[in-house]
Amino acid sequence: MTKTSLQGQSVIVTGGGTGIGRATAHQFAREGAQVLVVGRNAENLERTAEGRPGIRTFVADVAAPKAPARIVTAAVEAFGRLDVLVNNAAVTRPAPLGTIDRDVAQQQLDTNLIGPLMLAQAALPRLEDGGGTIVNITANGPGRAFPGNSVYGSTKVALDFLTHTWAVELSPRNIRVVSVAPGITQTPVLTHAGFTPEEIAASRDEILARVPLGRAARPEEIAWWIVNVARPEAGYLTGSVIRVDGGINIA
Template sequence: MTTSLRGQTVIITGGGTGIGRVTARLFAQEGADVLIAGRTVATLKETAEGHDRIEVVEADVAEPGAPERIVAAALDAFGRVDVLVNNAAITRPAALGAIDREAAEQQVATNLIGPAMLAQEALPHLEATRGTIVNITSNGPQRGWANNSVYGATKVGLDFLTYTWAVELAPRGIRVVSVAPGVTATPVLVHAGFTPEEITRWGGELTARIPLGRIARPEEIGWWIVNVARPEAAYLTGTVLRVDGGINAA
């Protein structure tokens, strides 16, 4: 299994930090060629440092023209696309009554429309390689998530795209899977403007609800992303894989 990804090309959005960074390095260690996209060149270069199989492109997936630029960069660097990991996401927590329109539109553009447009741009190249789309999602639709209605709705929507695309694209040889992390130690809340004290308090409250009693490490999520993309996982499509420490079962 350690050589099954050699020679494949992987695109990962949000590759500058957190789950995206770890996943890019894991793919590269497995012999894959990796293009990481993100808004901050400095963090992208930090991810790629010491990994000659990782190339970077500055691109905000929410912006018009970004999907075309990302796919073109992958083709220029490696000549093919085998795996697309839609990982980039933002959260701007707010309760109903305090939702800012611009913040809501940014979340929808980054978390839902961006992945759809990027998958559409990569589609002919994924068909040529009988490739895989991995959508990184989050919460399920069965329970509410106070102060996160817009973010949660985008992630549930992305799972729906996984189900739908799996049906649409199976005849073209393309698999589509969601990996849905639970609470994971990433900078996403820092980027949302939370203070360290607020993050510590929020994390403690959530940890108390997780059956395994701890927050996930990014490496534990990246492992699943890499493995669902392997050729050995060829019968896996149209499913949401919840890697959440049991919080959805609790």
Template sequence: MGSGALEGRAVIVTGGGTGIGRATALGFAAEGARVLVVGRTEARLKEVAAEGPGIEVHVADVAEDGAAAGVMKAAVEAFGRVDVLVNNAAIIRPAQLGAIDRDAAERQFDTNLLGPLFLAQEALPHLERTGGAIVNITSMPAGRGWPNNTVYGAGKVALDFMTHTWAVELAPRGIRVVSVAPGATRTPVLEHAGLSPEQVQAVGEELVQHIPLARIAEPEEVAWWIVAAARPEAGYVTGSVIRVDGGIGIA
């Protein structure tokens, strides 16, 4: 892009240290936006900030009580406004029914579902002032089973439901809400879940067999749509789920 269409806008990107979050932060920065990257690992966030202009760092775990208020305070102190909230932070802990650990399940819901919920709630007054947007990063559609991913998939489907509901609730306040739903993307999320490089490769090879475009997405390909959804030209889009999945959702 690089058109400067988002010059002066203030953007929050959670999970901004790696993968889709990192690519998204750099994409917004290239458009002239000021960006607060949020994540748990300061070193990774600082690496992202060093790569793009106008990127600030805030270390936080969105699953923790009080994190949302801290994120919003940091953004307002840094930029004086909030125009876009990108709820990207997520964790995955694959397990079949019968082997699902309660702590791991609660951690996924706290990060992937409650984190976005309370961040959006804290952002509301700021987004209302700027006529802003929330972009939720979700995943597979509700009508498909996803073995080994009961908890992760249920949380992402619920986040799409939140997108639909918030879009209706917040339209009178001038706030748009959109989901961007990636398919298989080249990110370290499975490595962070404890899978070995060999296991990650095997998962990718199995997935590719079901993707019509027959490849894994690059983070920048997903980030392009996230940034596009926040641009002024997208001002008539709300409540939509934009699927960037190589066709796997319909195959």
């Protein structure tokens, strides 16, 4: 087998049980990387790892206070190093202003923003060892409204801001930081949020009408960008937000 630039690298992918996280883990593993997939659902993680000896599973909630240190320790104990952190885990609980529940808002902040922040911080010493990469998976840009999703959308804008700031802070430590910002993608995120199939179909149709390419992305199409920004060949890329959104942010 031809050796690739990711051969033998160690990768953490949070939210690795479904959707973009699963597709990303599979693509990293095909490139010869060793991958630790992290999530709250052990059964979903096992499906991701099934038949792929390069993928190991670790059940954890990234929002839990002790989870970041445990996740990093698990990756290093399994693979002996850490090269790439993919902050993909996220939850969305849509609600317009006036109906937002404080606890539900806190859950989104903890999972989408505080969790990635603390996990990146826990990973720093290991990433610095070999000049690692942090890839934050975000979404909407700061210049567009996201009606009914103000909490979720604000966490993703904030994560892009962290990407910009960390890229500057961490460049002396030879660590790159990049955001990959998907548009509408074929994932179960709205199912996990409690929406019915009919509600999801109606929402998807409304959004797709505004996408120039006229379709949702496949998880594998987003994963391709995540894997490629982590390659050594992408070593001059840092602080950027790569929007893989079918053109919706310019339409």
